[in-house]
Amino acid sequence: MAHEVKNKHLGSLDEWEDDILQRYPEKESFRDYENTERDSVKEFYRLNHENQTLAFAQAKRAEFESLSRREMGIWEACEYLNELVDDSDPDTDLSQVQHLLQTSEAIRADGHPRWFILTGLLHDLGKILCLWDEPQWGVVGDTYPLGCQFSDRIVYPEFFAKNPDASDPKLNTENGIYQPGCGLNEVTMSWGHDEYMYLVAKDYMPEESLYMIRFHSCYPIHREGAYQHLMNDHDREMFEWVKKFNPYDLYSKTDKPPNVVELKPYYLELIDEFFPEKIKW
Ligand code: FE
Ligand code: FE
Numbered sequence: 001m002a003h004e005v006k007n008k009h010l011g012s013l014d015e016w017e018d019d020i021l022q023r024y025p026e027k028e029s030f031r032d033y034e035n036t037e038r039d040s041v042k043e044f045y046r047l048n049h050e051n052q053t054l055a056f057a058q059a060k061r062a063e064f065e066s067l068s069r070r071e072m073g074i075w076e077a078c079e080y081l082n083e084l085v086d087d088s089d090p091d092t093d094l095s096q097v098q099h100l101l102q103t104s105e106a107i108r109a110d111g112h113p114r115w116f117i118l119t120g121l122l123h124d125l126g127k128i129l130c131l132w133d134e135p136q137w138g139v140v141g142d143t144y145p146l147g148c149q150f151s152d153r154i155v156y157p158e159f160f161a162k163n164p165d166a167s168d169p170k171l172n173t174e175n176g177i178y179q180p181g182c183g184l185n186e187v188t189m190s191w192g193h194d195e196y197m198y199l200v201a202k203d204y205m206p207e208e209s210l211y212m213i214r215f216h217s218c219y220p221i222h223r224e225g226a227y228q229h230l231m232n233d234h235d236r237e238m239f240e241w242v243k244k245f246n247p248y249d250l251y252s253k254t255d256k257p258p259n260v261v262e263l264k265p266y267y268l269e270l271i272d273e274f275f276p277e278k279i280k281w
Pocket of ligand 1: 124193
């Protein structure tokens with residue numbers, strides 16, 4: 001059964017990812033977007049930047065960290081996520097699972113370790129938040145630290161003017177509520193599918209994988225190099241993995257969509273190496 005995404009401001013979940021591709025094209029050439037598409041991405045970021053406050057992210061984390069919504073296995077979650085159908089162009093868009101498999105298959109083709117391949121499969125499963133009627137601005141989009149000044153290296157920084165945290169003197173200084181160099185583990189990130197999936201996977205995957213899952217949408221850090229003042233040396237070391245992961249997420253789209261039925265046995269075995277039959281979500 002298809003589940004229609006509630007938040008209509010972003011026509012399609014993929015539009016956000018297409019926008020990243022336009023911002024960070026692999027080669028010189030990138031296609032120019034229709035104005036309407038750009039407008040909906042802009043509207044999406046307006047909502048995201050105005051509403052992602054420290055209080056919001058803390059409340060969402062508190063709401064979801066008990067992982068008491070349901071119990072299901074990883075492959076089951078892939079199939080569940082596939083109920084999420086984009087309302088634009090269903091013929092050309094890949095299903096959610098196909099994006100996951102393209103990412104993991106590209107990692108596998110490059111001969112990376114098994115945990116890395118599995119990370120490709122897992123990284124966007126947190127988008128099931130959309131199926132629980134979380135607004136899209138609280139599920140996808142670039143992520144960034146909260147509780148301190150918003151970096152002007154975040155996409156559309158002007159929209160933070162209407163975020164209440166931007167005028168809170170406790171939260172709008174360079175370090176805000178944090179000690180310099182405190183490390184990202186101390187930092188509350190904007191809430192979305194990255195942070196949620198980190199909570200789900202944190203007892204099962206190696207640390208390198210958890211950094212990839214938790215920070216793969218944090219373009220302000222892994223592409224723009226912002227927020228170094230909050231990071232410690234361990235974060236910087238781990239971000240080498242986040243950077244290594246990113247091209248597989250962005251540039252693994254192939255002409256031939258992966259064959260889900262053929263690949264399923266391989267992935268069931270891989271999942272079984274790291275996860276019990278069912279985990280908490
Ligand atoms: Fe993602
Ligand atoms: Fe992705």
